[in-house]
Amino acid sequence: SQTIHQWPATLVQPVGSPLSLECTVEGTSNPNLYWYRQAAGRGLQLLFYSVGIGQISSEVPQNLSASRPQDRQFILSSKKLLLSDSGFYLCAWRHSGRASDNEQFFGPGTRLTVL
Amino acid sequence: DQQVKQNSPSLSVQEGRISILNCDYTNSMFDYFLWYKKYPAEGPTFLISISSIKDKNEDGRFTVFLNKSAKHLSLHIVPSQPGDSAVYFCAASFTSGTYKYIFGTGTRLKVLA
Numbered sequence: 001s002q003t004i005h006q007w008p009a010t011l012v013q014p015v016g017s018p019l020s021l022e023c024t025v026e027g028t029s030n031p032n033l034y035w036y037r038q039a040a041g042r043g044l045q046l047l048f049y050s051v052g053i054g055q056i057s058s059e060v061p062q063n064l065s066a067s068r069p070q071d072r073q074f075i076l077s078s079k080k081l082l083l084s085d086s087g088f089y090l091c092a093w094r095h096s097g098r099a100s101d102n103e104q105f106f107g108p109g110t111r112l113t114v115l
Numbered sequence: 116d117q118q119v120k121q122n123s124p125s126l127s128v129q130e131g132r133i134s135i136l137n138c139d140y141t142n143s144m145f146d147y148f149l150w151y152k153k154y155p156a157e158g159p160t161f162l163i164s165i166s167s168i169k170d171k172n173e174d175g176r177f178t179v180f181l182n183k184s185a186k187h188l189s190l191h192i193v194p195s196q197p198g199d200s201a202v203y204f205c206a207a208s209f210t211s212g213t214y215k216y217i218f219g220t221g222t223r224l225k226v227l228a
Contacts, residue, residue, distance in 0.1 A: 034215075043121075043220035044159070044204060059215075090158050102147050102210055106158030 002027035006091050006107040013114055019064075019078040021110050023091030026072065031093040033074040034104060035066055038088040050074060051096065086114045118142050119207050121219035129227050134192040136222050138205035141186065145207035149216070150179060150190045153202045162203075163190070166210075195226045 003026045013019060025031050035047040046059045048066035056066050063082050067075045074091055088111050092104040120139045128134045136150075146167040151159035165172040165179045165188065172179050178191045192199055202223045206216040 036218075044206075044216075044218040046215060046217070049215060088156075092158075102208060103149065103161045103164065104216060105161065106151075109156065109158050111156065 002105065004091060004093055004105060004107040006110050008110060009108065010111045011113070013081050013112065015083055015114055016080050019076070019081050019085070019112070021076040021089055023074040023107055024072055025093045028093070028095065030071060030096050032096045033068065034092040035074065035076050036090040036092065038090065040087070044090065048076070081114045083114050086112055119205060119217045119219040121205060121222050123222050124220070125223040125225070127225045127227060128195045130197055131194045134195045134199065134224055134226070136190040136203050136224065138188050138219050139186060140207050142207070143186065145209065147208045147210050148179070148181060148188050149206045149208070151204045151206065153204060159204060197226045197228050200224055200226045
């Protein structure tokens with residue numbers, strides 16, 4: 001069976017500090033990978049998605065970047081955090097190449113607070 | 116531009132009654148719709164989905180209805196249980212390319228015992 005991991009679970013960082021959130025998927029290969037953010041009182045906003053190693057698409061201009069150094073690893077980064085980067089960050093995956101499997105499966109999330 | 120809207124931020128329902136959560140979308144090219152349930156500090160979990168070629172899909176207590184002409188879908192939960200209390204997100208996507216989701220802002224359902 002497939003599992004998705006995210007760490008850390010919670011993070012408190014000062015403004016201007018760097019960020020690295022990691023997401024890994026087990027039990028599948030070549031998944032599509034996604035980073036979402038849920039800000040306080042808001043819905044789920046898609047930040048980045050990846051259809052393969054080194055292939056990253058950004059949905060919104062922002063202070064964040066993403067990388068996919070390995071097939072099942074997706075990293076969300078920032079060089080200098082802003083207060084507005086606070087939120088609940090979710091990683092998700094779906095089976096690629098299977099048009100009938102449109103469901104995305106989410107990780108447990110990382111709560112980021114920027115002070 | 117909010118392509119997927121959930122206009123009710125919250126809903127309270129008595130245990131045993133029907134819960135109806137609504138979702139509207141603007142892009143007629145969306146061809147797949149999903150509902151997710153989310154508890155605080157956890158990732159969303161998939162609940163039920165529907166393809167645009169259907170107008171109804173059932174799974175146990177959960178039924179999703181799709182009205183393409185109105186660009187509207189709804190989730191019915193019958194009977195509602197206290198454990199159903201959570202935030203419900205609808206999402207719309209395309210069954211091609213990157214399968215990106217566009218999520219609504221969510222509806223917080225509270226089922227009263």
